[in-house]
Amino acid sequence: MKPEKRSGTAKLPLRRGGPAARIAVIPGDGIGKEVVPEAVKVLRAALKRPIEFVEFDWGADKYLRDGVSLPPGAVQMLREEFDAILFGALGDPRVPSNQHAADILFGLRFKLDLYVNARPVELLHDRLTPLRDRTEKHIRLMVIRENTEGLYVGVGGFFKKGTPDEVAVQEDVNTRKGVERIIRYAFDYARQNGLKRVCMSDKSNAMTFAHDLWQRVFKEVRQEYPGIDSRHLYIDTLAMELVRDPSQFDVIVTCNLFGDIISDLGAQLAGGLGLAPSGNIHPGSTSLFEPVHGSAPNIAGKGIANPLGAVLTSAMMLEFLGWNHEAAALREAVRASLRQNKFTTDLGGEMKTAELGDWLARFVKQRAQN
Ligand code: NAD
Numbered sequence: 001m002k003p004e005k006r007s008g009t010a011k012l013p014l015r016r017g018g019p020a021a022r023i024a025v026i027p028g029d030g031i032g033k034e035v036v037p038e039a040v041k042v043l044r045a046a047l048k049r050p051i052e053f054v055e056f057d058w059g060a061d062k063y064l065r066d067g068v069s070l071p072p073g074a075v076q077m078l079r080e081e082f083d084a085i086l087f088g089a090l091g092d093p094r095v096p097s098n099q100h101a102a103d104i105l106f107g108l109r110f111k112l113d114l115y116v117n118a119r120p121v122e123l124l125h126d127r128l129t130p131l132r133d134r135t136e137k138h139i140r141l142m143v144i145r146e147n148t149e150g151l152y153v154g155v156g157g158f159f160k161k162g163t164p165d166e167v168a169v170q171e172d173v174n175t176r177k178g179v180e181r182i183i184r185y186a187f188d189y190a191r192q193n194g195l196k197r198v199c200m201s202d203k204s205n206a207m208t209f210a211h212d213l214w215q216r217v218f219k220e221v222r223q224e225y226p227g228i229d230s231r232h233l234y235i236d237t238l239a240m241e242l243v244r245d246p247s248q249f250d251v252i253v254t255c256n257l258f259g260d261i262i263s264d265l266g267a268q269l270a271g272g273l274g275l276a277p278s279g280n281i282h283p284g285s286t287s288l289f290e291p292v293h294g295s296a297p298n299i300a301g302k303g304i305a306n307p308l309g310a311v312l313t314s315a316m317m318l319e320f321l322g323w324n325h326e327a328a329a330l331r332e333a334v335r336a337s338l339r340q341n342k343f344t345t346d347l348g349g350e351m352k353t354a355e356l357g358d359w360l361a362r363f364v365k366q367r368a369q370n
């Protein structure tokens with residue numbers, strides 16, 4: 001499916017742009033269960049079109065109670081019956097192995113082949129960045145993280161586990177097909193959004209096999225995009241440059257693990273994890289949208305988590321569905337809340353999660369009536 005030409009860093013290829021949608025809602029664990037209901041509240045207030053939300057209780061409680069993480073048939077059901085998935089977070093101190101999170105989150109990312117993890121870094125209010133003399137115009141970029149391979153595939157094992165001679169191996173799996181499609185996506189994303197700069201980041205000076213492949217593919221693919229200024233930075237240098245001068249980047253493409261790390265760094269440049277959205281995407285098929293943050297056990301249950309990451313995630317989901325008008329309403333509501341100091345505690349305010357959700361819902365409802 002050919003994506004629309006648009007501008008802005010958070011615009012994504014269309015799913016189908018149809019008049020109605022079915023959304024699977026997976027709040028998960030911890031603050032996932034607190035922020036996702038607020039996002040749904042705001043979505044309901046913004047949308048006049050028919051949208052159906054179906055909630056699934058997959059997470060630590062169910063895993064501990066029934067021994068079920070990702071239920072059998074779940075992947076096929078999501079692919080066939082839903083347009084998108086709105087996801088909270090997984091992770092619970094009662095499951096130290098993190099097994100249920102791996103089964104569900106990696107299960108969905110891998111089995112739905114959600115090879116693009118799009119993580120925009122966008123400063124929405126000047127006062128939110130910890131960087132001195134940086135404003136909204138300096139911090140606006142997209143991290144395109146490879147999402148289906150690399151060190152995340154779970155290939156490896158132990159040898160002589162628990163002994164002094166123990167060996168632990170974790171394989172970094174990079175396929176020609178996987179590397180090529182994510183690099184190509186980054187260039188296409190730049191082209192479709194009128195962005196001029198793509199930076200590929202790897203560690204090819206040390207990872208001389210896996211990231212040699214990234215180097216070769218990057219050099220090949222960039223030839224097809226002569227209008228785009230492409231460059232390479234090693235990941236350590238990228239981390240430094242992102243802090244020194246984030247305005248030099250439009251699109252960053254990198255492997256799974258580095259993308260995970262750099263997207264938290266980016267989130268902090270734009271006000272912290274409480275605000276950072278992401279989309280796990282397979283263009284043209286059922287995709288999963290989740291805030292970048294985790295289940296935050298340190299604040300879970302207190303009703304103080306920032307719901308803005310989940311609301312901006314919902315805006316990304318609406319753009320994926322082709323519902324740009326409603327997405328814009330959500331973004332405007334978030335900006336307005338920041339302008340009016342409607343802050344949760346992570347941003348130095350006192351607002352509760354649900355209070356801010358109510359405020360945002362009222363804002364989009366009023367806007368929809370005008
Ligand atoms: P985290 O993102 O949960 O929390 C990191 C810090 O940021 C904490 O201090 C937390 O209070 C704060 N924070 C995060 N989101 C916030 C919000 N919306 N509002 C206010 N403060 C917020 O990361 P962690 O502590 O490293 O991980 C906790 C659990 O979450 C672990 O089990 C981890 O594996 C899991 N995790 C899951 C996902 C996911 O499901 N996609 C992502 C990251 C971490």
Ligand code: IPM
Pocket residue numbers: 101260292294
């Ligand atoms: C994220 C998270 C996950 C990841 C964890 C929970 C496995 O940190 O979505 O950023 O590393 O992908």
Ligand code: MN
Pocket residue numbers: 260261264292
């Ligand atoms: Mn992460």
